[in-house]
Amino acid sequence: MSEEEILEGLKKSVIDFDEDAVKEYAQRAIDEGVDPQKAIFDGLAAGMEVVGDLFQKGEYFVPEVLMCADALYAGLDILKPHVKVDEKTRVKGQVVIGTVEGDVHDIGKNIVKLMFDIAGFTVHDLGKDVPLDRFVEEQLKTDSDIVALSAMMTTTMTGMKKVIEKIREKNPKVKIMIGGAPVTEETAKAYGADATAKDATNALSEAIKMVSSLREMQK
Amino acid sequence: MDSRERVLRTLEGEAVDRPPCFSGMGNVTVHGLKKAGVRFAEAHGDAKKMAAAAASTYKLFGFECAVAPFDLGLEAEALGCELNFYDDGSERILYPTVKTKILKFGEELNVPEGLAERGRVPMVKEAIGLLKDDIGDEVAVGSYVLGPYTLAGQVMDLNDLLKNSFKKPDEVERILRSLSTAIVTIAAELKEAGADYITVREMGAPADVISPRMFSSMVLGPLKETIKGIDGPVILHICGNTNPIVELMVEAGASAIAVDQKNDVAATREKLGPTAVILGNIDPYNTLVKGTPDEVKAAVKGVIQSGVNGVAPGCDIWPEAPAENMEALVKATEGYEPN
Ligand code: B12
Secondary structure (H helix, E strand, O other): OOHHHHHHHHHHHHHOOOHHHHHHHHHHHHHOOOOHHHHHHHHHHHHHHHHHHHHHOOOOOHHHHHHHHHHHHHHHHHHHHHOOOOHHHHOOOEEEEEEEOOOOOOHHHHHHHHHHHHHOOEEEEOOOOEOHHHHHHHHHHHOOOEEEEEOOOHHHHHHHHHHHHHHHHHOOOOEEEEEOOOOOHHHHHHHOOOEEOOOHHHHHHHHHHHHHHHHHHHO | OOHHHHHHHHHOOOOOOOOOEOOOOOOOOHHHHHHHOOOHHHOOOOHHHHHHHHHHHHHHHOOOEEEOOOOOOHHHHHOOOEEEOOOOOOOOOOOOEEEEOOEOOOOOOOOOOOHHHOOOHHHHHHHHHHHHHHHOOOOEEEEEEEOHHHHHHHHEOHHHHHHHHHHOHHHHHHHHHHHHHHHHHHHHHHHHOOOOEEEEEOOOOOOOOOOHHHHHHHHHHHHHHHHHHOOOOEEEEEOOOOHHHHHHHHHOOOOEEEEOOOOOHHHHHHHHOOOOOEEEEEOOOOOOOOOOHHHHHHHHHHHHHHOOOEEEEOOOOOOOOOHHHHHHHHHHHHOOOOO
């Protein structure tokens, strides 16, 4: 099987949420010497990108996306141990993510988390209904580059402002992004967040921008 | 025609003098809480406080109903889940949530005996009774239960539920059917306590979460059973994107359907024809909280022109809605002919 066929197979099997097929192609990739990093990004992640589009267009729904994610993780489990650790490419960045206190809406947050995972971020997921101080603690503990806060209600949204203030106090360099249905550009500005995004794909591109600007600053 | 009659006749599809302004869901405001001397966090666990809070929107603004409870945890709690009420003694408004789940996918769901006596069911019944005594002659008293799919998401891990909805739809449907019996039992208690109408909230199943196909093949059956099991007028409410499923919502068999601001009601009216009873769909946050009284008035005009039979907020009224907006909502509705 050619490299191209393997990459295409990985991609398609993620889109079709066919876990078994993903595993087979991932094993094939290893056996036939395809660069595992390439298999992850041009196979698995490329498939997930299409899934994101299908979700946005209303052709896929949340259960479909979650199953595609399972298929993707099954492939990652096989490929990841073979990725050569190269300091430059590895440390893409670390993200602390969670839905703020008083809010159990986590469907959207989980999709954002998934995109970060795929892109190679190390994600610390605090779950939902997360006490505000937990974000500050986890950021300090992990020295994460980004804190991503989700809220789906206008009352819990105000909790994000408090988290932002607390984090800024302790560690002004951290990048903070906020999101969820009630969050607008204006909210992000008013709360002092660095960015917001309407959906998971844009959340990811914002995160990538944030990390590169942090790396610039460190140089 | 008084408010109670207007609401109940609307739900039965009978002629009224004007559209009612009411809701099947929570509608307390910070103004009402203040006047009643009740903190939001304590309103969930005390019958007198719950009743005082629930009656306050009618008393202050003439909103044409009183609805209790205010959270989505009543059934889950009766089934054995633990809730978090966030009562730290402050006035902050955080809605109760389910803290511990009781069901793992693959395990049998045990519906405990004596649901009527469990959790806060007796307390909510008492609150409904108090509401009936207080204002029951003037306005309709409502209560609500969850739909089976939404309740499933409360009692088990939601990701498991969503994935298995795809992988093992038959098993999920079996869970939904046993949850349906629990819901029907609790709804009967709420009715017995005096609720004039019951809203079934299936907010876990809009088309921004599951596909219309899945709604039809898996959610609809158990939902029909639930609605059929409840006596008297029933409203089926789903928030989020509902345009693709409004026909299925009608098929579920409720007296009326209620939708939120994401629904294009003019299109829905056209699809469903003149006899369907549609309630909606004022945006509870962008209009009622953030808008001006003039914007509220314009929104009321808008939903009536689109063809609603009752002017209702899309979901729970957000407690922080300014008093002027609440007044404008009721006042504006009073000026229209029924659809
Ligand atoms: C499903 C749902 C529920 C489920 C939640 C299950 C779960 N575990 O998530 C249940 C039934 C439990 C529920 C409960 C309640 N709900 Co609810 N719920 C919804 C509903 C219908 C869909 C939300 C959803 O999952 N959408 C699909 C996902 C994929 O979209 P998303 O969340 O917007 O996420 C995307 C973006 O926002 C963005 N994003 C999300 N997070 C982040 C984070 C970052 C950093 C970035 C950059 C981007 C980003 O990317 C995501 C992917 O594209 C909405 C209505 C709606 N359509 O929004 C109401 C809604 C959110 N609920 C509402 C309410 C009122 C409640 C309750 C308070 C009701 C009550 N009386 O108790 C309770 C809340 C209890 C609590 N304390 O939390 C209101 C909130 C109103 C407001 N103005 O604040 C809404 C808007 C309904 C309405 N029309 O009014 N709900």
